[in-house]
Structure formats: C-alpha cells, structure tokens
Amino acid sequence: MRRRSLVDGRAVERLLLIAGAVRSGIIDALGDGSFLTADEVATRASTDLRATRVILEALAAEGLAEVAAALHEEIAEEGRSEPRYCLTPEVRAHLVEKGPDFERNGLLHQVNKTRGWLELPEVIRTGKPVRRPEGSRDYKTMAAAMGERDPALLDLIVEQCLAYGGPVRDVLDVGGAVGHIARRFARKGCRVTLLDQPEVIAIAREYLRESREYLPEGDHGVELVACDFTKALPGGPFDLVYFGNVYHIYGPDTNARVTKEAFSVLVPGGVIAIQDYVWGRSREAAMFAVNMLRSTEEGGVWSEEQYCAWLEEAGFAQIRVDDLDDYGCQLILAKRPLHGR
Secondary structure (H helix, E strand, C coil), rough: CCCCCCHHHHHHHHCCCCCCCCCCHHHHHHCCCCCCCHHHHHHHHCCCCHHHHHHHHHHCCCCEEEEEEEHHHHHHCCCCCCEEEEEHHHHHHCCCCCCCCCCCHHHHHHHHHHHHHHHHHHHHHHHHCCCCCCCCCCHHHHHHHCCCCHHHHHHHHHHHHHHCCCCCCCEEEHHHHCCCCHHHHHEEEEEEEEEEEEHHHHHHHHHHHHHHCCCCCCCCCCEECCCCCCCCCCCCCCHHHHHCCCCCCCCHHHHHHHHHHHHEEEEEEEEEEECCCCCCCCCHHHHHHHHHHCCCCCCEEEEHHHHHHHHHHCCEEEEEEEHHHHCEEEEEEEECCCCCC
C-alpha cells in the first residue's frame, strides 16, 4: 500500500506548471482555441522548441490541454508525427476568457506569494519580513488578482452592506484595488470613492476604463483617490465606509486609529463594513496569519474581541459579525449612532 504524504507535491507542481505556461506565453499562444503543433506554439510564444514540447505534454498529462487524436492520424498519413494541442474549455475559462471563472492573475499572485514563503525560516528567526529591492513588488498582478474574486462573494458583501444601513448614496472603498467592490456599489446607484496607494490607483484607472465603468467626475461611477489611508481619509461625509482585506495588513494601533477616522467621516447612522479573516471564526485564519508574518511588519489576523474593542472605542454601536461560510471569511458591520459623538 502506497504511503500517504503530508503534502500533495503534485498540486504545487501543477500550480507552477500553469504559472510557467502563462508567463512564457504558451497559454496565450493557444488562446484562440485552435489545435497547434509544438513548433507553431513555440513560434507564437518565442520559446524554445524542446522546452515547449515538454510543457505541452505536461499540460496534456495534467488534463489541461487536449491532443487532437484525429489529427494524429492525418499527420501520420502525411509522414509527420507531430501532435497538435489545444487548451481544454475549462482552462480557457480560467486563464484566457474573462468571465466568472477567470483566475489568471490570482494564480500568478499565489506563485508570487510562494516565493515569500520560501523565506519563512529567516522570518521566523527575525520576526520580520525579508526586505526586497525597491520596485520589486508586483502590484499589477496583486491588484488584478483582487478583481478576479468570486463574483458571488462580492455580490453577497454588497447586498449585506446595503441592507444593514439606511439609504446609501456615498461610499468610500478603502484599499479598493481595481474596483471589484466599487463597481458593484456603483451599479446600485452609489457614488463611490476608491482609495488606494498611487501604484495601485494607476492600475485601477486602466482596469476601470477597460470595463467602461470609470467616470472621472464620480457621478454614479467610481472616483479614484491616490493616498495612504493610514494617514488620513477623505473628508466625506459618507454613508458607508468599506474596508476589504485591509485590517490584516496593519497592527492593532493603526487599526484602532483608522477605525476612529472612519467614524469621523461617516454621517450619523452611517455604516462601517470590514471584510477580513477573523481569528477564532475563520478556517483560513491561522495560515493567513503566517502569510502576514512573512509579508508585513505588524500585520496579522485579529479576533472578534479586538474588532469590537476598536469599534466601540471609536464610538460605533450595533456591531455584528457575519460568517461568509462558503468563503472562509467574515463581514463585520457597525453603525455610527444617530446621536452622540
């Protein structure tokens, strides 16, 4: 009986195979759905022929590419023995055709994170992430990966945010990446201010223009603001301030201060919404905490008690924590009271 391993090494290799095929251009060379020989793929992708043959055979062995059996016979009759390859419909849906299953950047971002995980022994020894050369961070892949999050999750978050408060007209999306949430609020008739770092805002501007949902004036669209939200938030006032996967990047002191800042820019009765992994409630929390350990100075996964303390200290009331069970994360909601501070 074969021994069962602690780790599925093949899954790791499969991820790296896919990433290599994407980054080398092989996936795009096969992107039009036609059956091509290794030589034709290598010509399109400007890759080494021997290496291309090996990768195509591996893609086929993993069920990621099809080999044209009928063409095998035709090729043999012509005195040639070159098989022809085509991506499977599933792979096209995940890596080529932008739709609900598209996850090209998400997979590449996962590989980028893997590089950091290889430095974990040093991180454990020092307690600090390994410093990287200036400009080496792949903001484009990371931001675009956020735009590929499950549409059903994004719709659920927007629905719960809008249902929790009163009428929501003005929304501040803090750390909004390429506008994956902002666009959904805008479709509901909200005026959305998307706030993020300058490097990310440049990517978001391109992304939103391509989707034809970027309106510079912010009239029932998405207005982009480039700044460090840990220093200051736009004055508002806003009906809703949304933080999506932001609190885990920073330590308790910063999170407490930002929560107070959010309170100050909300209208009375306005809502703060925080989507993240909550320690003790999320099945992803422990491993995600390791990810923050290796990539941030003070970030981590915070408990429900910590979130409630930050919110109460800021002046929020009616705190609620919802488990988004299918996705392993939580949505924390609270209101600025109609009267008081």
